[in-house]
Amino acid sequence: MTILKILFRNAFHNKLRSGLTILGIAVAILAFGLLRTVISSWYAGVEAASTSRLVTRNAISIIFTLPLSYNEKIRQHEGVKMVSYGNWFGGIYIDEKNFFPNFCVEPRTYLEIYPEFVLGPAEKKAFLADRKGFVAGRKLAAKYGWKIGDTVTLKGTIYPGNWDFVLRGIYKGRDDTTDETQFYFHWDYLNETIKKASAQRADQVGFYMIAVTRPDLAADVALAVDKTFKNSLAETLTETEKAFNQGFIAMSGAIVTAIQMVSFVVIIIIMAVVANTMAMTTRERIGDYAIMKTLGFGGRDITVLIFGESLVITLTGCFTGMILTFPAAAAFGQALATFFPVFIVSPETLYLDVLAALLIGCLAAVIPTRQAIRIGIADGLRRIG
Amino acid sequence: MERGSKSPNDKQNIVEIRNLYKSYHRGSLVVPVLYDITFDIAAGEFLALMGPSGSGKTTLLNLLAGIDKADKGSIRVGDMDITTLSETELAHWRANHVGFIFQFYNLIPVLKAIENVELPLHLTSLSKRERREHSETALRMVGLEHRMDHYPKELSGGEQQRVAIARAIVTDPTILVADEPTGDLDRVSAEEILAMMERLNAEMGKTIIMVTHDPRAAQHAKILRHLEKGYLNDTLKGAHDDSQNPL
Numbered sequence: 001m002t003i004l005k006i007l008f009r010n011a012f013h014n015k016l017r018s019g020l021t022i023l024g025i026a027v028a029i030l031a032f033g034l035l036r037t038v039i040s041s042w043y044a045g046v047e048a049a050s051t052s053r054l055v056t057r058n059a060i061s062i063i064f065t066l067p068l069s070y071n072e073k074i075r076q077h078e079g080v081k082m083v084s085y086g087n088w089f090g091g092i093y094i095d096e097k098n099f100f101p102n103f104c105v106e107p108r109t110y111l112e113i114y115p116e117f118v119l120g121p122a123e124k125k126a127f128l129a130d131r132k133g134f135v136a137g138r139k140l141a142a143k144y145g146w147k148i149g150d151t152v153t154l155k156g157t158i159y160p161g162n163w164d165f166v167l168r169g170i171y172k173g174r175d176d177t178t179d180e181t182q183f184y185f186h187w188d189y190l191n192e193t194i195k196k197a198s199a200q201r202a203d204q205v206g207f208y209m210i211a212v213t214r215p216d217l218a219a220d221v222a223l224a225v226d227k228t229f230k231n232s233l234a235e236t237l238t239e240t241e242k243a244f245n246q247g248f249i250a251m252s253g254a255i256v257t258a259i260q261m262v263s264f265v266v267i268i269i270i271m272a273v274v275a276n277t278m279a280m281t282t283r284e285r286i287g288d289y290a291i292m293k294t295l296g297f298g299g300r301d302i303t304v305l306i307f308g309e310s311l312v313i314t315l316t317g318c319f320t321g322m323i324l325t326f327p328a329a330a331a332f333g334q335a336l337a338t339f340f341p342v343f344i345v346s347p348e349t350l351y352l353d354v355l356a357a358l359l360i361g362c363l364a365a366v367i368p369t370r371q372a373i374r375i376g377i378a379d380g381l382r383r384i385g
Numbered sequence: 386m387e388r389g390s391k392s393p394n395d396k397q398n399i400v401e402i403r404n405l406y407k408s409y410h411r412g413s414l415v416v417p418v419l420y421d422i423t424f425d426i427a428a429g430e431f432l433a434l435m436g437p438s439g440s441g442k443t444t445l446l447n448l449l450a451g452i453d454k455a456d457k458g459s460i461r462v463g464d465m466d467i468t469t470l471s472e473t474e475l476a477h478w479r480a481n482h483v484g485f486i487f488q489f490y491n492l493i494p495v496l497k498a499i500e501n502v503e504l505p506l507h508l509t510s511l512s513k514r515e516r517r518e519h520s521e522t523a524l525r526m527v528g529l530e531h532r533m534d535h536y537p538k539e540l541s542g543g544e545q546q547r548v549a550i551a552r553a554i555v556t557d558p559t560i561l562v563a564d565e566p567t568g569d570l571d572r573v574s575a576e577e578i579l580a581m582m583e584r585l586n587a588e589m590g591k592t593i594i595m596v597t598h599d600p601r602a603a604q605h606a607k608i609l610r611h612l613e614k615g616y617l618n619d620t621l622k623g624a625h626d627d628s629q630n631p632l
Contacts (some may be wrong), residue, residue, distance in 0.1 A: 002504060005496070010495055160408075287491065295480060295504060299507065378452055378453045
């Protein structure tokens with residue numbers, strides 16, 4: 001009990017040094033937590049992907065389209081429950097900096113395939129009835145202050161011109177992992193419009209979304225679909241939604257790796273800071289430890305004292321950092337909602353925070369403990385005064 | 386004098402030191418500190434070890450208190466030859482048999498006076514209540530019962546040394562060792578501490594071995610021994626005739 005008392009009092013004896021060290025650890029844990037959350041957010045689309053959804057695209061590249069006629073052929077495959085389709089529209093709202101994902105889709109089937117986009121019945125009905133209507137995610141609508149009935153104009157990049165849309169519904173995510181920053185409008189509106197201007201671009205879709213009857217049929221259906229269009233003018237590549245999303249992540253793999261490395265570098269730096277603090281602390285207390293050894297306390301007691309002090313400091317900093325991570329992540333997520341639509345501090349990140357703190361606390365105490373135990377009592381006592 | 390024999394005042398020897406050598410290693414350099422030290426200390430003695438700086442008196446005190454190891458020779462305290470003990474056994478032996486008083490008091494700064502006194506009792510089987518009672522008694526004996534909840538930094542040097550004495554006696558050790566106990570005190574406080582040590586020796590029969598280079602402090606001891614350049618350079622006052630002096 002006395003050992004614990006000494007341990008806790010030692011930890012906060014030099015308030016300035018302990019305070020600054022705790023602050024440093026808190027900032028490091030905060031940075032580590034945010035960086036890990038950025039990485040988690042990067043993979044949020046992958047994690048949220050359904051195992052019973054497939055994506056079919058042009059086998060050459062996503063930028064090439066597929067004929068609309070594939071829709072019926074795909075639907076006839078055994079194991080296919082529903083097929084929808086869409087295109088990446090790539091429109092700009094007022095200015096290029098206002099980026100958000102916008103697609104044209106076949107609305108009826110698309111909303112069926114994506115039950116995680118929760119839309120009220122009246123809004124859904126209004127959206128389906130209006131060819132110029134669109135639905136937006138809750139966060140997107142809130143960011144730009146859109147209300148039902150508002151007309152929003154996007155400037156087309158892939159499909160030139162100014163495109164007017166009327167907001168007919170605001171969808172909510174079924175859970176926290178659902179992206180609420182997307183913009184969907186009718187594929188027919190796009191198709192009919194471009195048919196007038198450029199007929200050869202009409203009746204083309206960027207991707208097909210396939211809902212399968214059972215997840216275990218996904219691989220067979222994908223193979224069957226691609227086999228159907230083998231040796232055609234537009235061969236297909238069908239993969240699970242998860243694999244499709246992972247393909248996008250892979251394009252920015254270097255950035256993710258860099259962020260991961262930075263997050264670990266942060267931990268290594270703070271480990272050096274804590275190790276330095278513990279080295280200074282132990283050097284100052286070498287006389288105290290010598291006295292305790294003189295009185296009959298052993299190496300195990302000294303180990304408990306130094307490791308305990310190191311862990312008390314690092315865990316105090318860790319918990320402070322963890323508490324700060326939540327408001328920081330909320331602010332960060334809000335500021336970059338269009339890039340990181342799902343920015344949630346996961347339990348895994350918190351476990352990693354604690355694990356990192358334990359690792360820092362223990363490693364920082366190893367060398368000081370070794371020194372304190374190995375020094376002779378007489379040598380330790382000579383350092384007093 | 387043979388081991389276990391009686392001193393002139395017919396008291397049983399509590400410490401017997403025989404042919405003790407000690408040297409320190411500074412890199413490849415071997416620095417001899419003590420040469421062939423042999424003498425006895427009777428139970429209930431108040432011995433002062435005197436000598437100039439570097440004469441080896443603190444080293445000798447450390448050896449007979451079991452906080453350093455001799456190169457050669459034996460030290461018997463009570464029935465135990467402490468030179469044969471391992472580090473762990475020595476730690477247990479120190480906890481049970483030696484009370485320490487240092488020049489700079491060496492109290493744990495984050496513990497209150499009562500907690501400092503109680504510290505060595507945590508290595509005993511006493512209950513929490515017994516530990517508290519023993520500590521309060523020890524503090525009462527040094528006249529600091531009113532300061533038990535103060536931290537060392539809130540006490541004067543003399544008071545801190547009295548707390549250190551209370552800590553030294555709280556386990557009722559076989560011997561008390563004091564290394565320059567008045568070296569950091571003003572004259573008045575020093576006299577108080579020395580008087581207290583005299584009382585512990587006279588009234589409670591504590592065996593005290595004190596290292597000092599201060600003749601005034603040494604006058605409070607019953608026996609004086611003098612070390613010079615690592616040799617026991619014999620007696621100034623009241624020492625036994627069996628001491629070895631090769632010089």
